[in-house]
Amino acid sequence: MSPVGGLTWTVYDADKMTQAETYGLILSELGKMNPKIVGLSADLAKSTKIGKFGEKFPDRFFNLGIAEQNMFGVAAGLAKAGLLPFVSTFSVFASMRAVEFLRTDVCYQNLNVKIIATHGGTSFGSAGTTHHSIEDLSIIRAIPNIQLIVPADAVETALAVQACVEVEGPVYIRIGRSFEPRVYQTDQYGFQIGKSVEMKSGTDVTVIACGAVVYHAVEAANILEREDGISIRVLNMHTIKPIDREAILKALSETRRIVTFEDHNVIGGLGSAVSEVIAESGKACAFTKVGIPDQFTPHGYPEDLMHYYKIDTDGIVEKVRELLGKEFEKEEDWEDEY
Amino acid sequence: MPLSEQEHKELRTIAKKIRKDIVDVTHWSGGSHIGGSLSMVDFMVVLYWKYMRIDPKNPSWEERDRLVLSKGHGGVGHAVILANRGYFDFELLKEFNQFGSAFGMHLDSKKATGVEASTGSMGHGLSQALGMALGARVLKKDWKIYAVVGDGECNEGSIWESAMAANHYKTGNLIGFLDRNHMMIDGPTESVMSLEPLDKKWEAFGWFTQVINGHDMHQICNAIDRALAYKEGPSMIICDTVKGKGVDFMENNPAWHYGGLNAELAEKAKLSIDKMYPDLP
Numbered sequence A: 001m002s003p004v005g006g007l008t009w010t011v012y013d014a015d016k017m018t019q020a021e022t023y024g025l026i027l028s029e030l031g032k033m034n035p036k037i038v039g040l041s042a043d044l045a046k047s048t049k050i051g052k053f054g055e056k057f058p059d060r061f062f063n064l065g066i067a068e069q070n071m072f073g074v075a076a077g078l079a080k081a082g083l084l085p086f087v088s089t090f091s092v093f094a095s096m097r098a099v100e101f102l103r104t105d106v107c108y109q110n111l112n113v114k115i116i117a118t119h120g121g122t123s124f125g126s127a128g129t130t131h132h133s134i135e136d137l138s139i140i141r142a143i144p145n146i147q148l149i150v151p152a153d154a155v156e157t158a159l160a161v162q163a164c165v166e167v168e169g170p171v172y173i174r175i176g177r178s179f180e181p182r183v184y185q186t187d188q189y190g191f192q193i194g195k196s197v198e199m200k201s202g203t204d205v206t207v208i209a210c211g212a213v214v215y216h217a218v219e220a221a222n223i224l225e226r227e228d229g230i231s232i233r234v235l236n237m238h239t240i241k242p243i244d245r246e247a248i249l250k251a252l253s254e255t256r257r258i259v260t261f262e263d264h265n266v267i268g269g270l271g272s273a274v275s276e277v278i279a280e281s282g283k284a285c286a287f288t289k290v291g292i293p294d295q296f297t298p299h300g301y302p303e304d305l306m307h308y309y310k311i312d313t314d315g316i317v318e319k320v321r322e323l324l325g326k327e328f329e330k331e332e333d334w335e336d337e338y
Numbered sequence B: 001m002p003l004s005e006q007e008h009k010e011l012r013t014i015a016k017k018i019r020k021d022i023v024d025v026t027h028w029s030g031g032s033h034i035g036g037s038l039s040m041v042d043f044m045v046v047l048y049w050k051y052m053r054i055d056p057k058n059p060s061w062e063e064r065d066r067l068v069l070s071k072g073h074g075g076v077g078h079a080v081i082l083a084n085r086g087y088f089d090f091e092l093l094k095e096f097n098q099f100g101s102a103f104g105m106h107l108d109s110k111k112a113t114g115v116e117a118s119t120g121s122m123g124h125g126l127s128q129a130l131g132m133a134l135g136a137r138v139l140k141k142d143w144k145i146y147a148v149v150g151d152g153e154c155n156e157g158s159i160w161e162s163a164m165a166a167n168h169y170k171t172g173n174l175i176g177f178l179d180r181n182h183m184m185i186d187g188p189t190e191s192v193m194s195l196e197p198l199d200k201k202w203e204a205f206g207w208f209t210q211v212i213n214g215h216d217m218h219q220i221c222n223a224i225d226r227a228l229a230y231k232e233g234p235s236m237i238i239c240d241t242v243k244g245k246g247v248d249f250m251e252n253n254p255a256w257h258y259g260g261l262n263a264e265l266a267e268k269a270k271l272s273i274d275k276m277y278p279d280l281p
Ligand SMILES: Cc1ncc(C[n+]2csc(CCOP(=O)(O)OP(=O)(O)O)c2C)c(N)n1
Pocket: B035, B036, B037, B039, B071, B073, B120, B121, B122, B123, B149, B150, B151, B152, B153, B154, B179, B181, B183, B184, B185, B243, B257
C-alpha cells in the first residue's frame, strides 16, 4: 500500500495509532514540507498529539497555556502574518470555550487557520459530561466561512489533515480520542472535502454516518444484508459542511429511506444537515436521525455510550429495522387535515 | 525621538483636524463611539505620523508595522485617522454606518483599507496582535506590533490571557497603548469594576509599564522611545486620557461613550476643539 501523498506514513500505521496520533505524525511530516505551518495548543499538546509537531519544530510551536480564547486570537494573528496555524485542543473547548474567538477572529476574517479538535462526541467516555462534545458540529456549522470535517478513522484523518492544507480558509476537523476502529484498508479511495464516500451500494435504505460511527454502519449493513436480505447503502458523510447535497438527493430518489447516525446531539449536526437537504427537495422520504437525543450524556466508556445511544453496530441494526417498518405517505395519500 | 517644536505643532494640527473630522462623521452618520475616539487621538497621531513604518499607498506591504485597535468600538476615530493618513479618501466616510459601506462602527479588516484586524468584541485584539508579534519572530521580520486597549476592556479575562502569554514569549516587538480614560459604558471604571492599581497589574504580568499623560505628545514620544529600546519583553504604555477630550460637554461624561450630534451640537463641539488649540489657526 502506498504512502499517503509522498509522506512516510502508511495505512499500516493506522492499526497501531489513534486518529490523534496519526494527526500528530502527519502534521510533523507536513511541517517539513511547509515552513509556514505553525502549531498551537493550550496545555493539551500531549493529549491532542500536536506535541509531536512541537518536538520537531519547537520554534514553530506555541503552547499558550490553559487559555483557549487567547489561543484562537493568537492563531488569527499568526495567520495574518502569513503563517498557517494548526490549533489543537479538545473539541468541547475549541467549539465552546473559545467559540467567539474562533468565530470573530478566525472565521469572520476568513483566515487560514486549521482546527484539529480532538476527543469529539462522547469519545472521552468516562471523563464525563464536561468533556463530551455533543454540540460542536451544530455550533461550528452555523459559522460562515468554516468547513467542517469528521473523519471516520485514522486513514481518513491523515487524508483530511493533508486536504485541509490545500483549501484556503478555516477548517475544523473533529476527531476522536482513540478506540476508533479502522474503516479503510487503503488511502486510495479518492477522499475529497465535501464529497461523501459510498461504503456500500444499496437500494432499500440509506444509512448516513460520520466519524467513528461509520465503522459500525458498515458492520450493521453487512449484518442486515445477511440476516434480513436488505440492500443497504452506506454513506460516509465525512464533510458536514459543505454537505454533499448530490449524494443525499441521489439516496433520496433511489432508496426513499434515510437514517443518519452520529455521535452528537440530534439537533444541529449531521442529521440536521441531511434533513435540511431532504426537506428542501420537496420529496417524501422515511427519515430518522439517531444520535444523542438532546440530553446531557452520562459517564461511561465510549463503547458503552455508543451502545446506549444506538450508534454502535447493534443500535444501527435495530434502528434500521425500525425505519424499514415505518411507512411514509406517498403524495397521493396526503390528506389536508392540517 | 524627541519632538521638535515644529513637529509638535504639525502633529497637533493634524490631531485638531482629526478631532473635528470625528465630529463631522459622527454628525452625518447618525452616531458613533465618539468619547473613546477622542481620547485616543493624540497617541494615535504620534504613532501613525511619526513612528509607524507604513506605506498607506501599499497597505499590504510585507515589511510594515501593524496596529490593532483592540478597543474596536473606536472605529470612527481609527477610520478618520486612516483617511487623513492617506489610506483612502475621506469622502468615503460620508457613508459611515450606511448599508453596504466599507466603514461602520467596528471596522472590518477585509473591507476597510489599513485596518489590520476586525475588532469590536472586547478582549480580542491584543491576542491577535500577539499572534502577529509571534509571527514576526517565526518569519524573522522586524515588524513592530502596536495594540490599543481600552481600560474597561481590561475587565476581560482574555486580555490577561494574552498579557501572560506575551510575557511568556517575551515579545519585545509588541507595544500596548492603554487608553486610560477612566470611563466605560456604565460609568467610571472604578465604580463599575475596579482596575487599580492598573500599572502594578501590567507590571506583575511582566510588561515594561509606563504611565504617561496621554494627551502630551512629548511624553508620548519619550514613552515610545523607551518602549522601542526595551527588547526583553512586551511594553505597556498606560496613557492617562480624558474621554471625549477636546469637546467640553463630552469630557468625562459617560453619556458620550456613544452618541449622535445634530448640526448645532456639532458646531458647538468644533468651537470647543478650537479652544483646545488656542495657538493654532
Ligand atoms: C465582549 C464585549 N462586551 C461588551 C461590549 C460592549 N461595549 C462596547 S464598548 C464598551 C465599553 C468599553 O470601555 P473601554 O474599554 O474603557 O473603552 P473606551 O472608554 O475607550 O471607549 C462595551 C462594554 C463589547 N463590544 N464587547
